[in-house]
Amino acid sequence: MTIGEDERRRRWRLLLGAAADESCGRPAGRDAQVDAALAALYDNGAAGGGGRDRSAGLGGSAPRVARWLGDIREYFPSTVVRVMQTDAIDRLRLNQLLLEPEMLGAVEPDVHLVGTLLSLNRVMPEQTKGLARQVVAKVVADLERRIAQRTRAAVTGALNRAARVNRPRHADIDWGRTILANLKHYQPEHRTVVPERLIGYGRRGTAVQRDVVLCVDQSGSMAASVVYSGVFAAVLASMRALRTSLVVFDTAVVDLTDQLSDPVEVLFGTQLGGGTDINRAIGYSQRLITRPRDSIFVLISDLYEGGVRAQMLRRVAEMVASGVQVVVLLALSDEGAPAYDHGNAAALAELGVPAFACTPDAFPELMAAAIQRRDLMAFAERFADR
Known part of the structure; x- marks a missing residue:
């Protein structure tokens, strides 16, 4: 579809901001309101000398932020709203305002917001915790609807084929x-x-056919992966043919397996941020594996090891040698490959262990491949080419 010159100029003006007033004209009516919402986020103190600063920004006022959140939900589709909310948290440091009920009630719930709330849950005031749980529960329910049926179908099919x-x-x-x-x-x-x-x-009836251990890095950069991992772990735990364990770690290790019946509790049992001791987490996970050839170990981490690297790699080699299917996911999210330790990823590849970023939509296929003991290195290469 072709667009006219006026519409093209209008779009460029909304994109470029006040610096383009002279060449594209000032917006009016609804466009002026859309422009103001964009300016509050993207032009606050960031004009860099080109043009004027259109806005005093969102400031430190929760009511003002709540109004802004309402505005962007009116002017933009939900996918754009989520991007703008994430940008607002990053650019304008709104984390503390998320502790206020008025603002929390105005946001559009998504995975990134849940990650932020989880990182704040230890300092969240009591009057906000109930509302925060409602936000997290809504996102978890949406994710379960998205992934549960496909995951169960893929895993059940793989178990049947394996037998x-x-x-x-x-x-x-x-x-x-x-x-x-x-x-x-x-x-x-x-x-x-x-x-x-x-x-x-x-x-094979209701007999447990595979043991699955999900070992999840809860450092701050892994927020979205923690959310998806918690939901997937709950879905897998609901399947009688699998014995599923969930371990989360930073410098300490926490076993959340007994909470898998309630993914919201699982997520609030995590604590995003802090250091990383992958070696200690793998050591704990090894104790959970009693049937190596019927076990799948999934480590979800960016591989920035703060513990003993040599021992970490030795533990992984021991699991591989015993017959465990080992997979390393650098991320389990929609964002693609994150920053990660390339040296550790290469060392794992030499052990025959793939390390790659996986989207939630591809995770059921990955689990099916692991259950059937297919070549996961080939799977990783095929996924990387998508």
Whole structure:
């Protein structure tokens, strides 16, 4: 769709701000209100000498911030609102204002806001905690709707395939694989395949088939990953065929497995920020693994190790040698690859352990691949090319 010169000039003016008044004209009406909302965030003290400062910014007033949050929800779609909220927290240092109920009630809940609230939950006043839990609960419910069904389907399918049998009952036949396995028996005159070998899914009832340990770095840079990990851990824990453990760490290690029935409690059991001792966390996780060849260990960390690096790598090598499927995710979020320790990632790759950033939408496929003991290095390379 082509746009006219006036519309093009209007858009450039909203993008560039007051510095473009002379060339693009001043906005009027609703555009002036949109411009003011943008200026409060992006022009406050940041004009850099080009043009005037349109706004005194959002200042330190919770009511003023709450009004601004209401404005941007009126003028912009929810996806843009979330970006602007995140920018406001980063650029204008609004963390403390999130402790005030009036502002917290005005924000658009999303994963980044939950991460910020979790980082503040130890200093949050009592009158704000209830509302903060409501915000977190809403985001968790939205995430569960997004990921639960797909995760259960992927994991259940992988478990069934891992238990494949060659004398299945009719209802358990995997027709796709059966046809592929019998193509050499194709009968042209009948235009059909004679299935001399049947391949089907095994049934193992409610027995625990795999042990899954999620070990999550809760340093400040991992906020979104902590949120997604908590929700995924709760979904996996709801599946009887899996025994799921959740361990979070900074310089200390906390086992949140007994809280997995309530992902909101899980998230409030974390404490974002602080140092990182990956070695200690892996050492604790090793004690949870009693069936190595039926176990999957997922470390979610940017790999900036504050503990004993050599011992960390030795522990990982021991798990790999014992048959544990080990995966390292540099992030479990929608943001892509974060800053991470390239040296540690390379050392893990030499041990045959992939280290890559994974989006939440790809995590079910990753778990399915790990359950079937597929080549996870190949999976990581394919995912990196997406």
